[in-house]
Amino acid sequence: MGSGGGGENGRVPLIAITDAADDRLADYINLTDIVLRSKSEPEKGLFIAESSTVIRRALAAGHRPRSFFMAQKWLDSMADVIADWPDVPVFVGEPAMLEAITGFHLHRGALAAMHRPPLVSVEELLAGARGGEGARRVAILEDVVDHTNVGAAFRSAAALGVDAVLVTPRCSDPLYRRSVRVSMGTVFQVPWTRIESWPAGIAELQAAGFTVASLALSDDSVTLDKFIEMKHEKTAFILGTEGHGLQPATLAASDYVVRIPMAGGVDSLNVAATAAVVFYATR
Numbered sequence: 001m002g003s004g005g006g007g008e009n010g011r012v013p014l015i016a017i018t019d020a021a022d023d024r025l026a027d028y029i030n031l032t033d034i035v036l037r038s039k040s041e042p043e044k045g046l047f048i049a050e051s052s053t054v055i056r057r058a059l060a061a062g063h064r065p066r067s068f069f070m071a072q073k074w075l076d077s078m079a080d081v082i083a084d085w086p087d088v089p090v091f092v093g094e095p096a097m098l099e100a101i102t103g104f105h106l107h108r109g110a111l112a113a114m115h116r117p118p119l120v121s122v123e124e125l126l127a128g129a130r131g132g133e134g135a136r137r138v139a140i141l142e143d144v145v146d147h148t149n150v151g152a153a154f155r156s157a158a159a160l161g162v163d164a165v166l167v168t169p170r171c172s173d174p175l176y177r178r179s180v181r182v183s184m185g186t187v188f189q190v191p192w193t194r195i196e197s198w199p200a201g202i203a204e205l206q207a208a209g210f211t212v213a214s215l216a217l218s219d220d221s222v223t224l225d226k227f228i229e230m231k232h233e234k235t236a237f238i239l240g241t242e243g244h245g246l247q248p249a250t251l252a253a254s255d256y257v258v259r260i261p262m263a264g265g266v267d268s269l270n271v272a273a274t275a276a277v278v279f280y281a282t283r
Helices: 034-044 052-060 079-084 095-102 122-128 147-159 177-182 201-207 224-229 248-253 271-281
Strands: 014-016 046-050 065-070 090-092 110-115 137-141 164-167 192-194 211-215 235-239 256-259
Touching: 046 052, 046 177, 052 065, 052 079, 052 110, 052 177, 122 164, 122 192, 122 201, 137 147, 137 271, 147 164, 147 177, 147 271, 201 211, 201 248, 211 248, 224 256, 224 271, 235 271
Parallel strands: 014 090, 065 090, 137 164, 137 235, 164 192, 211 235, 211 256
Antiparallel strands: 046 110, 065 110
């Protein structure tokens, strides 16, 4: 392994990493620092795909790699991926070196720094969903800051056929490493974008023909079963955090407040569980 010249068949050779301070690994340094990564990844135009499965799903969805980073033992299983991107550097190091650089134990195969695609407008996203037929069922994540919940909601959206996901300005980044990992890479399958103005953006959805339903508890709420019986043609479901719930202005601007019937003295589910229930019931 080396760091210069062209490899066989024009392949950039594997690059052996022996120094945790190697400047070429700037994309991967200290991935556990949430504040650092949440600020720097969007600005630098990159995101990190963790595990061979997630990397393959990102590539299948059209995302472009900047580099790969893995231990020697994963080279064989990733050989076809590496071969498909002959101009992309592949950094290789011992497991202890990878952990020292990234800040966590890498046991899922490999990492890839990926180019972050530009976000489209809400109007463009909704119009382009369902193969250009337009979205019919949309999820909106309002200020969900837990990366695990964001990833879980995307996984449910992909599994249960939600056409698109919108995230509010203060919602965590769906392409943050933990969100991508929890979603098992399904975040690449579901069209999504960020709403620039919230809750003003609700009016844009209503103008596009969506019935906007906020999942919350209120005196004037209707059950999810009752809402489904109404058979709205296009629906946008707003999901918020369990602790703070949805903003009062969000509830006021929505067409309906919808609740999931509960038993056993439980008054609510966390946002990931709520998303799964709503997506399944309205599939």
